[in-house]
Each structure stands twice: as C-alpha cells, then as structure tokens.
Amino acid sequence: MSVFSFYIFDRHTECIYSKRFAASNNAPPPRGAAGGGIQNGDVPASLRKASKDLDETKLIFGTIFSLRRMARQLGGADDQFLSYRTGEYKLHYFETPTQLKLVMLTSPNVGNMRTVLHQIWATLFVEYVVKSPLAPAEHTGGKGVANELFEGGLERFMEAVFRPQQ
Template identity: 90%
Template sequence: MSVYSFYIFDRHTECIYSKRFTAANNTQSSRGSTLQNGDVPASLRKASKDLDETKLIFGTIFSLRRMAKQLGGADDQFLSYRTGEYKLHYFETPTQLKFVMLTDPRVGNMRTVLHQIWATLFVEYVVKSPLAPAEHTGGKGVANELFEGGLERFMVSMGLLPR
C-alpha cells in the first residue's frame, strides 16, 4: 500500500475531510467505553490525536508554503516534501481548498492525482450536491457516501490501494 492518509482543508484552516489508509487504523479496538490511561475514553484519545495530527499537517503546509514564496518569489509554489518515512503531496484549488496526501516516499509526484480527486470527485459529489453545505464551518466535514466510495474506487484504480 502506498497511500497512508488523505486530508482536505478549507480556506478557514479547518480539516473538513480526513481518511487513513493504514492497516493499524483499521485494526484498532472499537471499545470506546473502556477507560485506561488516566480514565480518558479510548475514543476521546483517538479524536484528540487525530485533531493534533491535522493541526500539525496544516501548520507544516502553511510554513513550507510561506518559506517557498519568501525564498523563491511569488510565482514559486510548494508541491511536496519527502522524509525517510513518508512523502507529503500538496494541491491547492482556486477556492483555497487544500488537498494533502501522505504516501510512501518512493511514490512520484501526485499533483495530477490530487487535481483529479478535486475535479472529478469533490466537485461532482460535494460541490454540486444540493445537500452539502457551501461552507464547512464549525467542524462540519464532508459527509458524503458517494465521495467516500468514489475516492476508494479511484485509489484502487490508480494502484495506490490494494484491491
């Protein structure tokens, strides 16, 4: 599996969609009422960890975009960065939606894939949906089954996820 996770941030810095594709996430216990580690429910610890992770990712993107513009000029863009463990791919739409994908470090440029996800899936299933809100304020995320299913099928068809 070469895709680890996928995020969408709106223009207000809110994470409106996140999806993990790692096996460890799928095998976690669903016992939310079990108390341990200081009597904090497991579901609350996971939610807190996910929130911290999304804030960290957005902060990293914000900083790297700013640095790229300061060092390279107004026309330079931040596209991706790679560590020994993962590669972060970034695509920003004209409406300032930010699409972020974490993959295996050996994966090539995913900018066109992120553009396709925006143009063919997000616009079709979320933007054009009469039931979807125009703004995702207050932590309301993208809750669209067609988008979820389309994203899974797209990732499998691109060979990014196992069948």
C-alpha cells in the same frame, strides 16, 4: 507504493475531510510527539483517538502553511510548494483556486501526485460535494464532508491509482 492518509482543508484552515487508508508493511504516517497529557485509563479511547487525530491534522496544516510561506519568501510569489519527502513518508500538496487544500501522505518512493490530487478535486469533490444540493456551501463548526458518493469514489479511485502492478 502505498498511500497512508488523505486530508482536505478549507479556506478557513479547518480540516473538512480526513481518511486513513489500510496500513501496510511500510512505515506509518508522521505522528505528533509522544508523551504528555493523561496517560491513564481515565479518558475514553474514542476521545483519545479524536484528540490524536485533531493534533495530527493541526501538525499537517502547520507544516504546509510554513513550507508554503518559506517557498514564497525564498523563491518569489510565483513559486509553489508541491511536496516534500522524508525517509518515512512523502507529503503531496495541491491548492485549488478557491483555496481548498488537498494533502496526501504516501510512501517516499511515490512520484509526483499533483495530477492525482487535481483529479480527486475535479472529478470527485466537485461532482459529489460541491454540486450536491444537500451539501453545505461552507463546512464551519467542525462539520466536515459527509458524502457517501465521495467516500466510495475516493476508495475506488485510490485502489485504481495504487493497485500493485503485475
């Protein structure tokens, strides 16, 4: 059992937080299509990585947007999209009452992580980001969550949840 990455999207569809966790021997999280774009050394590596990360967050948000819409159209207004699984990964989704969207990519054998995502939101995000007098109310213009307490708490929480059982 392992977690690959974690994302938080705000109500304006912007990714306000993303975190990749240490790679394991398991398959990596999903990637965009290979090829296209500039492939030579003209673009700095940091700019290529930032562009690749931005493309990945757009793909993930587009996926959850489409699956949520499909679930509502097929099942009615009360149905919710919670997760989906492929052979390589499993995407878990949780939406807060304020339309904050928490997304976690894990290995496919992980069970339902809805309560874990709720705990991250209620105990970490609300406590360290929402209640912080230094944090902005809205994270517009590409300003994401930059809170050391939240970062550290998330690291410790993930280690506790995904600690190998002995």
